[in-house]
Every structure is written in C-alpha cells, then in structure tokens.
Amino acid sequence: xxxxxxxxxxxxxxxxxxxxxxxxxxxxxxxxxxxxxxxxxxxxxxxxxxxxxxxxxxxxxxxxxxxxxxxxxxxxxxxxxxxxxxxxxxxxxxxxxxxxxxxxxxxxxxxxxxxxxxxxxxxxxxxxxxxxxxxxxxxxxxxxxxxxxxxxxxxxxxxxxxxxxxxxxxxxxxxxxxxxxxxxxxxxxxxxxxxxxxxxxxxxxxxxxxxxxxxxxxxxxxxxxxxxxxxxxxxxxxxxxxxxxxxxxxxxxxxxxxxxxxxxxxxxxxxxxxxxxxxxxxxxxxxxxxxxxxxxxxxxxxxxxxxxxxxxxxxxxxxxxxxxxxxxxxxxxxxxxxxxxx
Amino acid sequence: xxxxxxxxxxxxxxxxxxxxxxxxxxxxxxxxxxxxxxxxxxxxxxxxxxxxxxxxxxxxxxxxxxxxxxxxxxxxxxxxxxxxxxxxxxxxxxxxxxxxxxxxxxxxxxxxxxxxxxxxxxxxxxxxxxxxxxxxxxxxxxxxxxxxxxxxxxxxxxxxxxxxxxxxxxxxxxxxxxxxxxxxxxxxxxxxxxxxxxxxxxxxxxxxxxxxxx
Numbered sequence: 001x002x003x004x005x006x007x008x009x010x011x012x013x014x015x016x017x018x019x020x021x022x023x024x025x026x027x028x029x030x031x032x033x034x035x036x037x038x039x040x041x042x043x044x045x046x047x048x049x050x051x052x053x054x055x056x057x058x059x060x061x062x063x064x065x066x067x068x069x070x071x072x073x074x075x076x077x078x079x080x081x082x083x084x085x086x087x088x089x090x091x092x093x094x095x096x097x098x099x100x101x102x103x104x105x106x107x108x109x110x111x112x113x114x115x116x117x118x119x120x121x122x123x124x125x126x127x128x129x130x131x132x133x134x135x136x137x138x139x140x141x142x143x144x145x146x147x148x149x150x151x152x153x154x155x156x157x158x159x160x161x162x163x164x165x166x167x168x169x170x171x172x173x174x175x176x177x178x179x180x181x182x183x184x185x186x187x188x189x190x191x192x193x194x195x196x197x198x199x200x201x202x203x204x205x206x207x208x209x210x211x212x213x214x215x216x217x218x219x220x221x222x223x224x225x226x227x228x229x230x231x232x233x234x235x236x237x238x239x240x241x242x243x244x245x246x247x248x249x250x251x252x253x254x255x256x257x258x259x260x261x262x263x264x265x266x267x268x269x270x271x272x273x274x275x276x277x278x279x280x281x282x283x284x285x286x287x288x289x290x291x292x293x294x295x296x297x298x299x300x301x302x303x304x305x306x307x308x309x310x311x312x313x314x315x316x317x318x319x320x321x322x323x324x325x326x327x328x329x330x331x332x333x334x335x336x337x338x339x340x341x342x
Numbered sequence: 343x344x345x346x347x348x349x350x351x352x353x354x355x356x357x358x359x360x361x362x363x364x365x366x367x368x369x370x371x372x373x374x375x376x377x378x379x380x381x382x383x384x385x386x387x388x389x390x391x392x393x394x395x396x397x398x399x400x401x402x403x404x405x406x407x408x409x410x411x412x413x414x415x416x417x418x419x420x421x422x423x424x425x426x427x428x429x430x431x432x433x434x435x436x437x438x439x440x441x442x443x444x445x446x447x448x449x450x451x452x453x454x455x456x457x458x459x460x461x462x463x464x465x466x467x468x469x470x471x472x473x474x475x476x477x478x479x480x481x482x483x484x485x486x487x488x489x490x491x492x493x494x495x496x497x498x499x500x501x502x503x504x505x506x507x508x509x510x511x512x513x514x515x516x517x518x519x520x521x522x523x524x525x526x527x528x529x530x531x532x533x534x535x536x537x538x539x540x541x542x543x544x545x546x547x548x549x550x551x552x553x554x555x556x
Contacts, residue, residue, distance in 0.1 A: 110536055168468075168470075179466070193472065193474055222472070222474070222478075224472065226472065
C-alpha cells in the first residue's frame with residue numbers, strides 16, 4: 001500500500017493519506033528520491049522518496065516488502081506527473097478565487113465609502129467637536145435642510161442594499177448547493193421593496209415609473225430574487241435614457257409569471273446579444289461610455305434565476321424603431337423579462 | 343383582551359391585528375437586534391428579547407409562540423454544546439409545537455450540513471435578511487396558530503392522518519364552539535366533543551388556539 005504526503009515549503013501538511021503522525025514527521029525529513037530505512041516507529045523497513053517542486057514537496061512511502069527501488073521510482077515518477085497537473089489546477093483556482101475576492105472587495109469598498117461620504121456630505125466630519133451634543137448638532141443640520149437629509153437617507157439605503165446583495169451573491173455562488181428557502185411571495189410587493197432603494201436614481205434621471213397592478217404570488221427564494229431585481233434596477237439606473245418611461249408589466253402564462261420591464265436604454269448591438277449572459281462581459285456602448293463595471297453581472301443574474309427555477313431574457317429594439325441619440329449616446333427600446341414559477 | 347364579547351356568541355375569525363396582539367414572539371440573542379423593534383413597530387407588540395436562556399422552563403420561553411434563536415453567543419448559561427444550536431434541540435424537544443427560527447451571520451449554505459440543530463429548527467434566516475423576511479415568517483406562523491380558518495384546517499389534517507377520515511369544516515367549527523362555551527380544553531373533553539378515542543394531538547392545536555383568548 002502506497003502512502004503519500006504533500007507539504008508546502010513551510011513543512012505544513014496539505015493532504016495526506018497517512019494516518020500515523022509520528023511517521024509523517026519522519027517522512028518530511030526525507031531528501032532522496034528513493035531510500036530504504038528502518039522505521040523507528042514500526043521496526044520494519046520502509047521505502048521512501050520525495051519529489052520537490054517550487055511550491056510543494058510530494059512524499060511517497062511504503063512498507064511493501066515486494067517493492068523494488070525501480071518500481072518505487074516508477075510510482076514516484078507517476079506521482080510527479082500528477083503533481084504538475086495538480087499545481088496548474090491550483091494556480092487556476094487561486095487566480096479565480098482572488099478575482100472573486102478582488103471584485104467583492106472592490107465593490108464593498110465602493111459601497112461602504114459611498115455610505116460614509118453621503119453621511120459626511122450631510123454632517124461634515126469636523127462638525128463633531130469635543131463637548132458638543134452630537135444629537136443636537138445632527139438635529140440642527142437635518143432641520144435646516146430636511147430634503148437633503150431625506151436624499152442622504154435614500155443614497156445610504158441604496159448603497160447598503162447593494163452591499164448586502166454582494167454578500168448574498170458571494171455566499172450563494174461560493175456553494176455548490178446554495179441554501180434556497182422556497183415559499184410563496186407576492187411578487188409585486190417584492191419588486192417594490194427592491195425598487196425603493198433605486199427610486200431616487202431613477203427620479204433624478206426624470207424617469208416615469210409605471211408599474212402594473214398584480215396580486216399573484218410566485219414560488220421563490222426571496223433573498224436571491226431580491227439580489228436579481230436589485231442588480232437589474234442598479235443597471236437600469238445607469239443605462240436608462242433620461243426623461244423616458246419605465247414600464248413594468250406582469251404576465252401570467254400557465255405555471256409561470258413574467259415580469260416584463262420595458263425601457264428606453266443604451267443600445268445593445270444585435271451581435272453582442274449572445275454574449276450578454278457571459279461572465280465578465282460588458283456591452284460595446286457601455287464600455288465606450290465607461291459605464292460597464294465590476295458589478296454582479298448578467299451572468300450571475302441568469303444563474304440565480306435558474307436556481308429559482310426561472311429564467312431571464314433580454315430583448316433588444318422591441319419595436320424596431322430607429323435608434324434615438326441623446327447627448328450622442330444611442331438608445332433603443334429594450335426589454336428584460338424575468339420569468340418565475342407560480 | 344376580550345375576544346368574544348358575549349359568552350353566547352359564536353367563534354369568529356381573528357383579523358391580523360387581533361392575531362398580532364395575542365401572538366408572543368421571543369428573541370434569544372446576546373446582542374441588541376433591531377428586528378425586535380421593527381416587529382414591535384409593525385404591531386407585534388408582544389415581542390421581546392432575552393440575552394440567554396436561564397432555564398428551558400423560564401416564563402418568557404414557556405409563554406412564547408414563536409422563538410428566534412441566534413446561533414452564536416446563546417445557550418451558554420445552560421452549557422449547551424454548540425451554543426444556540428444545542429439550545430434549539432432542547433427547545434424543540436421540550437416544546438415541539440412552538441415554532442423555532444434559527445438565525446445567524448454564518449453562511450447559510452455552510453451551516454446547513456453540520457448540525458442536527460439546524461434540521462430541528464422550523465426555519466433558518468440570515469442575520470442580514472430583510473425585515474420583510476422576518477415579518478413574513480412571523481405572520482405565517484402566527485396565522486397558523488391563531489387564525490380560526492387555519493386552526494380548522496390543521497384539525498382536519500390531523501384527523502385525516504390520525505383517524506383516517508375527513509370531517510367538514512362546519513362541523514369542526516361547531517365542535518370548537520361547544521368546547522369554548524364549556525371552557526373545558528382538556529384532551530378528554532376534546533375527545534368527547536369530537537367523538538374520538540384520543541384527543542391529545544387535537545388538544546395541542548386547540549389549546550394553543552384558545553390560550554390567547556383566555
């Protein structure tokens with residue numbers, strides 16, 4: 001029976017199928033590719049060898065009496081070939097992970113600094129001097145400009161929600177089988193709850209929001225669906241044409257409910273339609289106008305809707321009209337459809 | 343609170359406001375948790391928090407209908423293994439009819455695999471869940487226990503499972519009325535009125551439904 005042991009350069013054991021700790025501590029002192037020594041622990045002869053790479057040491061040992069040096073070296077060679085592949089895979093995994101955490105870190109820093117800056121915009125940081133009653137100070141500022149305070153509240157709400165969405169996505173995509181809590185929810189209400197934090201952004205662009213009445217329910221995991229909707233509204237507030245209307249309609253079809261969101265938004269070229277749901281893809285015009293970002297992305301949105309037994313569709317130029325140009329940015333009537341189960 | 347104005351009146355459905363005033367909600371959490379106040383502001387006036395369970399029989403726990411237990415930092419006083427999760431197992435063993443919701447800041451996917459306490463809990467929520475999610479859970483469980491319609495539905499289900507036949511809703515309501523007028527909620531009387539050999543499991547549902555109005 002062959003036993004193996006992989007350590008990093010600090011001598012810490014990463015993986016091993018050896019169950020005796022005393023032997024492990026002996027093995028890691030091995031420096032040869034094949035040697036036969038008398039084991040202090042079992043009092044039997046043991047063959048052992050090591051293959052070292054830049055980052056890891058791969059140890060192999062056996063007490064098998066039938067084993068020859070030649071055969072042992074064969075085993076070690078095979079082990080070394082495997083090691084190269086293992087390490088390559090590890091490097092890929094590492095860069096994937098660091099990309100994921102980099103994105104998470106970047107977005108969290110953006111949102112949390114937005115929150116603090118909005119607060120300091122309303123209450124200057126040096127306003128809090130020693131000896132002052134902070135509550136009175138804050139009350140004074142709010143009373144002086146109530147609308148500004150209301151505005152700050154909405155900005156903070158939006159950024160906190162985006163932060164929460166980041167955590168939720170990270171948690172859900174981290175897991176092969178994310179925890180989903182399915183139950184019936186009134187979708188109109190869920191939609192409004194997630195839209196609220198983005199209301200200000202849309203209103204600032206002079207968007208008329210027109211939402212259809214709907215009283216039906218859908219069977220969803222609330223958390224992931226609110227992430228989906230938050231992300232869509234966040235993108236919408238970036239890409240929608242100022243002074244236009246956002247229509248949100250609900251359509252029932254057999255066992256499904258469709259949320260159809262129609263808007264005049266930044267043009268998506270027909271050739272890029274197929275790439276919209278690809279990871280890390282930003283649209284041509286979004287990139288050109290420097291709007292594409294490190295956001296959660298349509299790839300994740302599709303993944304999350306599918307986890308909810310639903311689907312997401314993107315339809316461009318739905319009424320075949322000419323492209324509208326506003327401030328030399330091209331806009332068309334586009335539609336996002338989220339399909340969920342009743 | 344006076345739920346039935348006249349002694350002779352028939353049972354009525356409770357509306358949500360009435361359910362809110364009878365349902366008792368308890369949070370066991372060593373730290374201040376704003377959802378407690380959010381629920382109170384939403385009309386769930388009997389919502390409170392204790393820092394830890396001193397005893398599994400303490401009044402707050404005994405009286406609560408819905409319990410929210412934080413995984414971290416509670417269950418220490420009773421020296422439970424795995425803190426909150428150990429407490430949940432003890433709570434569900436002692437009070438199988440109370441709803442126990444577990445919440446934590448831990449990754450929801452990761453806690454699912456490793457402890458029986460998670461499976462024992464009726465529901466699992468993340469600490470950063472929206473107030474809407476907490477409110478939905480509370481509303482659903484409270485209705486389950488205190489709405490006449492759902493109480494009748496549960497009795498119907500129980501009779502079907504336990505005795506194998508279907509009893510009409512009107513009859514169940516009539517029996518409930520009889521039990522209420524007699525003010526005898528013992529399993530024996532319930533078995534009598536419903537004409538069953540054993541009324542123990544129905545008594546669980548019926549006593550819970552009536553406790554709030556006595």
